[in-house]
Amino acid sequence: MQPAVRLVSSNTGRDEEYSSLLAACARGDATALKRLYDATSPATYGRLMRLLRDRALADDALQDVYVSVWRNAAKFERGRGSVAAWIGTIARNRALDIIQMRGREVPLEAAGDLDTWFEPQPSPEVELASMQEATALRRCMDQLDADGRAALQRAYFDGLSYAEVAVWADRPLGTMKSLIRRSLASLKRCLEP
Structure with a gap:
């Protein structure tokens, strides 16, 4: 088991950049959202995949996360943590919501892969x-x-x-x-x- 990864202070510059991009998002700058997405989405997607273990669900969740980032950018409180941690928290909460919703449905294992029900099967x-x-x-x-x-x-x-x-x-x-x-x-x- 690997020890928990601790990021060093060199991330301060990166978080300053992310904070600036997030502030621009709060002002309605869509280009800033794209830049923030490009910088943070690979790690966010990896975390979603680890939690959801399903590419389609992770794809949908990733989109939901950045819609939420866009809508809530003005609510970010810099003193409470880093932008990356904030985005990570949004992603974790979205994944947990998806897991909870799936738990209340018919077990997916019994139903088969619901994503493929209405799609043609590959040859x-x-x-x-x-x-x-x-x-x-x-x-x-x-x-x-x-x-x-x-x-x-x-x-x-x-x-x-x-x-x-x-x-x-x-x-x-x-x-x-x-x-x-x-x-x-x-x-x-x-x-x-």
């Missing part, structure tokens, strides 16, 4: 292609060095920010960004036909 060819893509991704991930593989796992599957991955790995942020960039480039080369 066997499409399913085979998806399995082949997953196999290729696993093969390429296995070819990465252990540090690169672990960094990508933390950043893209666990939803940690690069700063959180750097703290987790006990490495400088710049080193971690370079490692992730090199690992992504290797992964892309391996996956290209």
